Amino acid sequence: DAGVIQSPRHEVTEMGQEVTLRCKPISGHDYLFWYRQTMMRGLELLIYFNNNVPIDDSGMPEDRFSAKMPNASFSTLKIQPSEPRDSAVYFCASSLYSTQYFGPGTRLTVL
């Protein structure tokens, strides 16, 4: 298996622009997680899905952030409008039972 796939790997955008991050989980996994990692706050869980249904979005910073999972093999995290403080590495992870497997991350820079 190719593991969790994320795109793009790097994204540089200007404040106010819309940003869409993409994730393809490991085939057969029924949980999908979105995390954000910064030096100041470490790894933060933003939202997670089970069988394509959002279970807990309490970690989503504010209404500018939204996530969808239209099918078992694809999820998006959207930031609109983006702000410089959104600059971070965003990870997607998936799991079938207990162990979460992480993707390589998307490094987002908002200027």
Added chain:
Amino acid sequence: GESVGLHLPTLSVQEGDNSIINCAYSNSASDYFIWYKQESGKGPQFIIDIRSNMDKRQGQRVTVLLNKTVKHLSLQIAATQPGDSAVYFCAENMSGSGNTGKLIFGQGTTLQVKP
């Protein structure tokens, strides 16, 4: 509130020595713990896990110890190698079920291996 924290931000060891990375947790209801390794520019990689009904679990060159009395978790790496240099995170499952759910990560410990 609940938190998962690491005692030391940086650990420097000599190649070939054993490494011990520590982690404290505060939620006594948590029943599943994981150690991840994160190399520069990569996502966290699963190393080993342990459930609360166990005190010790061994993998290849790694051992995790769980002390529920003092809510302490440790990762031991035997014969540390340069490739072990990374940031190590402990994570705690907050669902209480041992199943997937929220993982709360500690801040991480940087392991530096000196040749």
